Amino acid sequence: MEIQSAVKALLALAQETRLTVFRLLVAAGPEGMNAGAIAATVGVPAATLSFHLKELLHAGLVVARQDGRYIFYSANFAAMDDLIAYLADNCCQGGSCLPKTAAVAATTKRRRQTA
Amino acid sequence: MEIQSAVKALLALAQETRLTVFRLLVAAGPEGMNAGAIAATVGVPAATLSFHLKELLHAGLVVARQDGRYIFYSANFAAMDDLIAYLADNCCQGGSCLPKTAAVAATTKRRRQTA
């Protein structure tokens, strides 16, 4: 992952409404939720939500799929995984890491050996 | 971790210069680096770096310590760990998670049971 992609993803998550939406979609699982339902749950006007969804979409953190006249948005779990891996990446050389970060780094290393 | 803290941390990381600085400090380990060395390595004017360091400091992602006439900055590993845990938090119910995220979630769960 290049730094620009990471910045884009972090920027997308670095806003209360968007972080709330993203976490909602993570919790909702692969089916996701349609825009109206998200707006109602989070409590923002449709236009505002649309703006934020576009940001998340553009950052690759969510995915959209049309279903009837609804548009369903769902979290892109792979993107979240990549971002987490990127954050933990050049860590743990000095043994300065804590549990979760170390867990990620261990997984990343295991993968690198396998690949 | 409350959402405002997460947003603050993400916002601090969501900028190319700051993300570069943070990763540099993560790689540098607990000793960290002094401001001038960081500025030289990253290639930004002192005033600009100072601005960005303050952002990272304010977000709790780095820590400062005076050493002679230098000020050393180092990564706050616990903060990074918390942020990663927060991102992976309400995940993995539907089994939709991927390796790194799952590793974090597993560690979080293990801790919760222990605690």
Added chain:
DNA sequence: CAATCATTTCCATAAAAATGGAAACATGGA
């Protein structure tokens, strides 16, 4: 091909963040 409902685009406005030169503020050494 209406009528209807979901969602997005348009747009103006308001708010927040990034940049870097110059000056101020430490700190340590002569």
Added chain:
DNA sequence: TCCATGTTTCCATTTTTATGGAAATGATTG
């Protein structure tokens, strides 16, 4: 104390982002 060096504050400017009403677009049903 005076000087050199490291770092920060001040400040004006530019750029980016957030907000939400109103109108436009897209999709489905009768």
